[in-house]
Structure formats: C-alpha cells, structure tokens
Amino acid sequence: MKLIDCPRDAMQGWPTLIPTSQKIAxxxxxLxxxxxxxxxxxxxxPKAIPQLADTAEVLNGLAVDASATKLLAIVANVxxxxxxxxxxxIRYIGFPLSVSETFQQRNTNKSIAQALDDVARMQELCARTGQEQVVYLxxxxxxxxxxPWSPEILGEFTQKLDALDVRIVALSDTVGASIPETIAPPFRELTAAFPxxxxxxxxxxxxxxxxxxVQAAYxxxxxRFDGALGGYGGCPMAADHLTGNMPTERLIEFALGVGETLPLDLAALGKAQELNEALFASH
Structure with missing residues (x-):
C-alpha cells in the first residue's frame, strides 16, 4: 500500500499566507x-493560488537527497x-483532468477536450525528461x-489515458461527494480492466x-492513497466550504489494521505532526 502525503492540498486554500521558511521546515x-x-x-x-506562489523557492530548500520519498508537483497546464x-x-507531474465539464472550466479555464490535449503534450514532455505524469480524475x-457521472464514464476517460500511456490515475473526490456505493464500483471495474x-x-x-x-476503495x-496530516485542506476551486482531506494518520491506522507493512519512521512522523499542528494553528 502506497501512501502519498499532500501538504500542497492542505495549504493551498489556507486563508492566511504561510511563510516560506515554515513550509520548508x-x-x-x-520527507x-x-x-x-x-x-x-x-x-x-499565483493569482489563482497565491499560497503556493513560492513553490520554486520552497523546492530549493528541500533536502530531497536525504530522503527516499519522491516529489510530486501539481500543474494546471502545459x-x-x-x-x-x-x-x-520532481519525479511526478500531476494534472487534474475533470470528468465534469463544468469543473474543468472552473478549475483550468479549459474544456475537457482541451485538457486531454494538454495531457498528451505533458506526456510527451515527461517522456523527454524522464518524469512521470499522474492524472487525477x-x-x-x-x-x-x-x-454526467458513472463508473462507465470513468472507464472511458481511463481508456483515453491508457492510449496516451499514462500509468498512474487517481480518482479524486474533489468536494467530498463520495460514499462507499460510489467508491467501490469504479475501483473494482477499473483495476480489473486496466491491470x-x-x-x-x-x-x-x-x-x-x-x-x-478507505475500506470501500481498499x-x-x-x-494507492492520498492523505494530508490533520485532514486539513481541500480544493478552493470546488466550493466555498472546503471538505477536509483524508487524514494521513487515519490511512496509517487503516493500513496497519489490515496488515499492510509501511516503511515509516514513527518518531519522524510524530515530529511532523507537531509541526503540522503548530503550522496550521498559528495561521
């Protein structure tokens, strides 16, 4: 079981700016x-997401060589x-491709067809650089x-991504709409059809x-599960009232409960949780 922690998602809609030095720490x-x-x-x-305008500066302060964790950055266009x-x-370049035409326009000011063209161009870019694209549906x-929404629609989108040789696809609950009855069927059908x-x-x-x-998806x-420590954050482009991210600590609890082996340093996790609480409590 792979855990992806998403501090970017926790921070991006936070109402007050977090200093670059605190983000780096x-x-x-x-890591x-x-x-x-x-x-x-x-x-x-930076006009759309001012909180993350310092991403390049933050990246330059990260001790990437001292960690086995891979970095992923989200982009909205080529x-x-x-x-x-x-x-x-940066190992992964992530792109949000919406199965909702309304949200694709709202999130990236493009149609789904235009966004798919971007996916193709970004896939070619990644092939040249040795990076890998992660597409979020x-x-x-x-x-x-x-x-319109259905598992079949997700399958149609995945078919198009498969034809472009995209190999990581994350189903994304942008507004907290998911329930077990809408989570299980897509994963069951997609994992079987696209092993x-x-x-x-x-x-x-x-x-x-x-x-x-989590149980329904698992x-x-x-x-492969995304989370954010403390459950902070959400998509500021989706709604006025953010539904929190899946807490990473809950994903760890679940994984250990079903017998998954996680290569985690629990002491380092405790220190990160302390910084997490201080970071968001002070802003």
Whole structure:
C-alpha cells in the first residue's frame, strides 16, 4: 500500500499566507517519515493560488537527497508542466483532468477536450525528461453540477489515458461527494480492466466517514492513497466550504489494521505532526 502525503492540498486554500521558511521546515520533516510520495507544491498561476506562489523557492530548500520519498508537483497546464520539468528533483507531474465539464472550466479555464490535449503534450514532455505524469480524475465520485457521472464514464476517460500511456490515475473526490456505493464500483471495474495502470484514491471526508471510504476503495483493489496530516485542506476551486482531506494518520491506522507493512519512521512522523499542528494553528 502506497501512501502519498499532500501538504500542497492542505495549504493551498489556507486563508492566511504561510511563510516560506515554515513550509520548508514542515516539508523537510515530512520527507523523513517514509511516505512513498510527497505532493509538495504546484506550478500554477499565483493569482489563482497565491499560497503556493513560492513553490520554486520552497523546492530549493528541500533536502530531497536525504530522503527516499519522491516529489510530486501539481500543474494546471502545459506551461506549468514545462516549469516543473526544469527541476529533476520532481519525479511526478500531476494534472487534474475533470470528468465534469463544468469543473474543468472552473478549475483550468479549459474544456475537457482541451485538457486531454494538454495531457498528451505533458506526456510527451515527461517522456523527454524522464518524469512521470499522474492524472487525477477530479469529480471522480460525482459532482454538484448535475454533469454526467458513472463508473462507465470513468472507464472511458481511463481508456483515453491508457492510449496516451499514462500509468498512474487517481480518482479524486474533489468536494467530498463520495460514499462507499460510489467508491467501490469504479475501483473494482477499473483495476480489473486496466491491470497495468496504478489507480489511486484521493478522498475527502468528514471525521465520521473516513473509515468506510478507505475500506470501500481498499476492498475494491485500490492500493494507492492520498492523505494530508490533520485532514486539513481541500480544493478552493470546488466550493466555498472546503471538505477536509483524508487524514494521513487515519490511512496509517487503516493500513496497519489490515496488515499492510509501511516503511515509516514513527518518531519522524510524530515530529511532523507537531509541526503540522503548530503550522496550521498559528495561521
């Protein structure tokens, strides 16, 4: 089971700016924990996400060589991907491809068709740089806009991504709409139909519903999970009231409970949690 911690998602919608030095200290603490991947920042318009305008500066302060954890940066277009591609420390370039036409326009000011063209161009870029693209199917468990959604639609999107040789696809619960009945069928069908693709779950949740969501994805074959320590954050482009991220500590609890072996340094995790609490409590 792979754990991806997403401090980028925790910070991006935070109402007050977090100093760059504090971000660097927190991310360096997370790099010592042993997560598979750290979703650390994004190369997007600073007007859209001012909290992450310092991503390049933050990256330069990270002790990447002292950690086995891989770095992932989110981008919203080819220009952002070209910026991320300049940094060999970044292993993964993540792109949100929405299955909701409304949200694709809202999130990236493009149609789904235009976004798919971007995916193709970014895939070619990654082939040249040796990086790897992670495509997030946002609104992956339904949407509040009455746009069409079904496991079959997710399958159609995945078929297109498969044709582009995308090998990591994460179903993303952008607004906390997921319930076990909408989580299990897509993972069950997709993992069977595309065994060569690694499927991930980027779930948002309330404190009372986290376990049933993780259980549904895990039982249906998902072994890649995104979380954020403390459950902070959410997508500022999705709603006025953010639904929190899946708490990483809950994912750890679940994984250990089902017998998964996690290469985590629990002492380092404790230090990262202390910094997490101080970081968000003070801002």
């Amino acid at each position: 927190y991310l360096n603490a997370l 010592q924990v042993g997560f598979d991947t750290l979703d650390f920042g994004s190369f997007v318009s 220009r952002g991907a070209e910026t991320a591609a300049q940094y060999p420390q 946002s609104m992956g468990f339904g949407n509040p806009y009455n746009d 060569h693709i690694e499927f991930g779950a980027h779930l948002h949740t309330t404190p009372a519903t986290w376990r049933e969501k 039982a249906a074959g998902c072994r």
